[in-house]
Amino acid sequence: MEVLLLTLSIFVFFFLLHGLDLYHQRQMPPGPKGLPIIGNLLDIGPKPHESLAKLSKKHGPLMTIRLGSVTSVVTSTPDAAREILQRQDEVCSGRMIPDAVTALENHDKAVLWISANKDWRTIRKALNTYLTHQHKLNTLGGLRQNMVDEMLEFLNQSALKNELVNIGNLAFVVAVNQISNTCFSRNVTNYESEDIGGFKTAVKTLMEVDGKFNVADIFPILKPLDPQNIRRQAKAAYAWLDNVVQGFINERLKHRELKLPRFGDMLDSLLDYSEDNVEDFNLIHIKTLLVDLFIAGAEMSSNTIEWAITELFLNPDMLAIVRKEVSTIVGEDGKIQEVKILDLPYLHTVIKETMRLHLSVPLLAPHKTEKEVKLGEYIVPKSIQILVNVWAMSRDPKYWENPLSFMPERFLKTEVDYKGQHFQFLPFGSGRRMCPGIPLAHRVVSLMGASFIYHFDWKLTHAREDMDMNDIFGLTLLRATPLVANPISIE
Numbered sequence: 001m002e003v004l005l006l007t008l009s010i011f012v013f014f015f016l017l018h019g020l021d022l023y024h025q026r027q028m029p030p031g032p033k034g035l036p037i038i039g040n041l042l043d044i045g046p047k048p049h050e051s052l053a054k055l056s057k058k059h060g061p062l063m064t065i066r067l068g069s070v071t072s073v074v075t076s077t078p079d080a081a082r083e084i085l086q087r088q089d090e091v092c093s094g095r096m097i098p099d100a101v102t103a104l105e106n107h108d109k110a111v112l113w114i115s116a117n118k119d120w121r122t123i124r125k126a127l128n129t130y131l132t133h134q135h136k137l138n139t140l141g142g143l144r145q146n147m148v149d150e151m152l153e154f155l156n157q158s159a160l161k162n163e164l165v166n167i168g169n170l171a172f173v174v175a176v177n178q179i180s181n182t183c184f185s186r187n188v189t190n191y192e193s194e195d196i197g198g199f200k201t202a203v204k205t206l207m208e209v210d211g212k213f214n215v216a217d218i219f220p221i222l223k224p225l226d227p228q229n230i231r232r233q234a235k236a237a238y239a240w241l242d243n244v245v246q247g248f249i250n251e252r253l254k255h256r257e258l259k260l261p262r263f264g265d266m267l268d269s270l271l272d273y274s275e276d277n278v279e280d281f282n283l284i285h286i287k288t289l290l291v292d293l294f295i296a297g298a299e300m301s302s303n304t305i306e307w308a309i310t311e312l313f314l315n316p317d318m319l320a321i322v323r324k325e326v327s328t329i330v331g332e333d334g335k336i337q338e339v340k341i342l343d344l345p346y347l348h349t350v351i352k353e354t355m356r357l358h359l360s361v362p363l364l365a366p367h368k369t370e371k372e373v374k375l376g377e378y379i380v381p382k383s384i385q386i387l388v389n390v391w392a393m394s395r396d397p398k399y400w401e402n403p404l405s406f407m408p409e410r411f412l413k414t415e416v417d418y419k420g421q422h423f424q425f426l427p428f429g430s431g432r433r434m435c436p437g438i439p440l441a442h443r444v445v446s447l448m449g450a451s452f453i454y455h456f457d458w459k460l461t462h463a464r465e466d467m468d469m470n471d472i473f474g475l476t477l478l479r480a481t482p483l484v485a486n487p488i489s490i491e
């Protein structure tokens with residue numbers, strides 16, 4: 001009798017659970033029918049943003065996708081994105097931590113990946129005191145200028161030797177050094193092809209593994225096996241970076257103990273902030289944050305520069321306008337002045353148009369629902385991944401005339417910008433998880449892009465019509481074929 005009762009209760013329990021699940025499924029947005037176990041895995045190709053954009057056309061602005069055990073709601077329209085990132089921002093601002101990231105010793109403090117909890121709020125507040133602060137960024141303008149001077153020297157040498165330059169690689173080195181100078185007032189890598197110290201390699205490895213499709217993320221049972229060797233690679237790179245950054249912090253602590261002059265950089269600001277908030281923000285937070293900034297910032301900025309230069313090479317009349325505009329802010333020393341570069345309207349439209357057509361992050365870093373939430377007419381349960389397909393929105397003909405053409409002038413006629421209020425154009429996201437690096441990225445991309453164009457003519461190795469414009473999906477949308485060209489110094 002007891003066994004019968006037990007069996008009956010188990011049956012009733014599972015029946016109710018199933019009923020509840022069906023109830024939730026009924027409330028979720030529609031989506032393509034998937035296969036058992038793998039779900040919609042076969043519907044998603046090597047470029048998920050493109051596959052999802054196609055599927056959304058059929059299933060609607062909010063769509064449910066299941067990959068293994070992970071259910072996601074995908075949005076591909078500005079209205080649905082506004083609902084998620086603005087109206088329901090708080091509930092939708094969680095994050096899923098990829099298995100690769102768990103290789104980072106203190107991943108529960110990593111601003112990029114943790115949910116919007118107390119730690120996250122403290123870190124974002126610390127970033128506000130420095131990274132988004134125009135005045136503080138201005139004070140380090142000299143360091144960024146030095147790096148551009150070094151880059152120009154390298155390009156002059158390449159021009160003299162008639163050597164080809166890999167523009168993406170060069171931009172990556174400059175971007176890494178721009179961040180390291182902003183953080184620690186020092187360069188961490190150089191312009192030669194080999195990677196002195198391994199900093200560049202470690203950052204590149206992490207960008208690659210953190211953005212790679214990992215079967216263990218959708219079948220958590222496989223995590224201990226790490227079948228694609230992703231966590232192991234991430235662990236080695238994280239450990240290396242962690243160690244180097246810890247070394248910089250130790251040096252700085254000694255420097256401060258000896259009461260030597262302050263550097264006034266981000267590390268000084270974060271240490272000050274930590275002294276004022278001992279309970280909430282300690283040296284582990286600082287180390288993890290500094291590692292995160294390299295991963296979040298370097299490739300995004302250099303990738304944007306590489307695409308912008310590619311488009312200008314393809315459009316010589318636009319290149320000529322940029323060059324003329326930049327010439328108006330060259331000082332008597334022949335250098336481009338960073339403070340003035342932010343006001344150049346045409347250069348700014350070229351950067352915006354590059355970000356529209358060649359989005360660095362085609363699907364915003366996945367968000368997650370923190371509790372059940374009503375999105376439009378649907379009810380989405382807690383812990384559902386949310387994918388915002390900003391790539392689809394920035395090419396939607398409903399919002400953009402000739403969306404596949406590179407037309408910077410379109411931004412001269414509109415107020416649309418990337419500050420997160422125009423939902424058809426979200427290269428930096430929107431709402432509380434929006435990128436805090438916009439002011440730094442704006443400076444780095446403008447200054448480096450302008451310097452490439454103003455100081456050099458460039459000779460391509462092939463005809464313009466043969467330029468490969470394909471991209472590869474990862475944490476960022478990279479050029480499939482690196483852009484290489486010969487610099488020719490302009491006297």
Ligand code: HEM
Nearest residue numbers: 112293296297300301360361364365428429433435437441
């Ligand atoms: C062109 C350059 C850049 C682009 C296109 C870009 C884009 C983005 C995007 C799309 C996100 C995710 C937003 C979301 O989840 O909704 C993000 C997050 C972030 N970015 Fe950037 N970014 C750039 C440069 C930088 C730089 C230079 C830094 C700092 C050095 C930086 C630091 C961060 C951080 C810390 C986050 C995580 C924010 C959080 O999760 O709370 N980014 N960025």
